[in-house]
Amino acid sequence: MRLFGGKGPAITNGLDIGTSYIKLVRLQHLNEIDVNLLGYGLKKVPRDAIVEKEIRDHDTVLGIIQSLIDEVDPSIKEVSISLAGRRVFTDKFQVKVPKKRENLRESIMIEAEQKLPMGTEGLIIDYHILHESEDSKTAEILMVAVHNDFLRDYVLLMQDGGYSVVGVDVDYIALTNALKHNIIVNPEDSQVIVDIGNSITNLTFLLNGAYFNVRDITGGTLDIWKTIQMKLRVSPEELSQLESGEATWPNESEFQNAVYAATEELKMGLDMAFSYFENITKGNQISQLYLAGGGSIIPYLGEVLSEKLSLTYQVLNPFYKLHYDPSIFVGTSPEAIAPLFSVAVGLGLRKD
Numbered sequence: 407m408r409l410f411g412g413k414g415p416a417i418t419n420g421l422d423i424g425t426s427y428i429k430l431v432r433l434q435h436l437n438e439i440d441v442n443l444l445g446y447g448l449k450k451v452p453r454d455a456i457v458e459k460e461i462r463d464h465d466t467v468l469g470i471i472q473s474l475i476d477e478v479d480p481s482i483k484e485v486s487i488s489l490a491g492r493r494v495f496t497d498k499f500q501v502k503v504p505k506k507r508e509n510l511r512e513s514i515m516i517e518a519e520q521k522l523p524m525g526t527e528g529l530i531i532d533y534h535i536l537h538e539s540e541d542s543k544t545a546e547i548l549m550v551a552v553h554n555d556f557l558r559d560y561v562l563l564m565q566d567g568g569y570s571v572v573g574v575d576v577d578y579i580a581l582t583n584a585l586k587h588n589i590i591v592n593p594e595d596s597q598v599i600v601d602i603g604n605s606i607t608n609l610t611f612l613l614n615g616a617y618f619n620v621r622d623i624t625g626g627t628l629d630i631w632k633t634i635q636m637k638l639r640v641s642p643e644e645l646s647q648l649e650s651g652e653a654t655w656p657n658e659s660e661f662q663n664a665v666y667a668a669t670e671e672l673k674m675g676l677d678m679a680f681s682y683f684e685n686i687t688k689g690n691q692i693s694q695l696y697l698a699g700g701g702s703i704i705p706y707l708g709e710v711l712s713e714k715l716s717l718t719y720q721v722l723n724p725f726y727k728l729h730y731d732p733s734i735f736v737g738t739s740p741e742a743i744a745p746l747f748s749v750a751v752g753l754g755l756r757k758d
């Protein structure tokens with residue numbers, strides 16, 4: 407199976423199997439630019455059913471996916487999925503484009519093998535062409551390698567439910583696509599997409615308006631909410647209401663202080679990652695923060711991080727440029743939930 411891409415249908419279904427929430431969007435591609443959001447949905451995953459992106463409780467996860475699909479559109483049979491975590495490797499390199507272009511894949515594969523110190527056994531390798539020189543002599547390649555059995559677990563899970571996986575991507579490419587579809591990034595500056603998930607925060611760096619590299623930092627909403635719970639002394643029931651946005655804390659400044667304390671570790675992780683980026687790009691500084699994932703919905707989190715890092719921020723709303731019938735957002739607003747769907751939308755936007 408090829409990683410990356412599907413077969414180019416007019417309707418795509420992006421399924422983001424997160425550790426704490428499974429998200430689905432159904433998109434209709436009207437033309438190259440206009441995309442309709444036909445439906446969306448999310449369902450909570452019980453703790454430990456997925457650990458570090460590995461599916462531990464097959465039946466439970468499949469049951470959740472089936473009920474999510476039934477809710478969004480029971481006719482869905484084909485989905486695109488995303489992989490992430492420590493069993494996905496990535497690297498970037500230049501290759502000479504061979505005179506016979508059909509040999510490009512082979513040249514890339516030879517170079518890719520050199521880049522994998524552990525060898526290529528048991529891995530599936532694929533690539534994206536990020537950039538080609540103007541004379542078409544060299545190309546910049548993004549290589550992605552995943553463990554065969556890791557990918558197979560996902561594909562077999564879907565097959566067991568009677569679905570087929572028509573596209574496989576990785577979180578950071580999906581996020582880059584979601585960003586670029588909705589926001590015009592300044593190619594003069596460097597930006598970072600910070601996807602604050604359940605246990606991991608994923609950073610995708612952009613340089614010259616294009617994907618540059620990626621870094622994971624440990625910690626996400628689980629740790630943030632744990633600290634908020636401790637600081638505000640809330641019960642598990644109250645916490646779950648705060649987490650899902652069903653309730654808000656009555657004393658705003660108290661909540662803001664708790665978020666301030668709860669984001670200290672994340673701030674330190676971001677600082678380190680930004681210094682690393684600055685070093686490897688010989689002095690490029692991040693100028694803009696795009697926040698994605700469930701963490702970006704936590705009240706005050708954006709303001710607090712922006713203040714701590716002295717950077718402007720914007721919450722990535724992957725629905726922003728999509729067309730939709732407003733009635734699909736019953737009882738909620740697109741802005742309130744959109745950041746949860748950045749990966750799912752990015753998956754769905756891909757047609758190639």
Ligand SMILES: Nc1ncnc2c1ncn2[C@@H]1O[C@H](COP(=O)(O)OP(=O)(O)OP(=O)(O)O)[C@@H](O)[C@H]1O
Pocket residue numbers: 423424425426427428602603604605606626627628631649650651698699700701703704742743746
């Ligand atoms: N309806 C909601 N309103 C507000 N916040 C929510 C809502 N649903 C979930 N969240 C927050 O989003 C978090 C989950 O974020 P997200 O879905 O991005 O993680 P994930 O993709 O499951 O995790 P990972 O990427 O680490 O696998 C929850 O812990 C909660 O804090």
Ligand SMILES: [Mg+2]
Pocket residue numbers: 424425603604699749
């Ligand atoms: Mg996620």
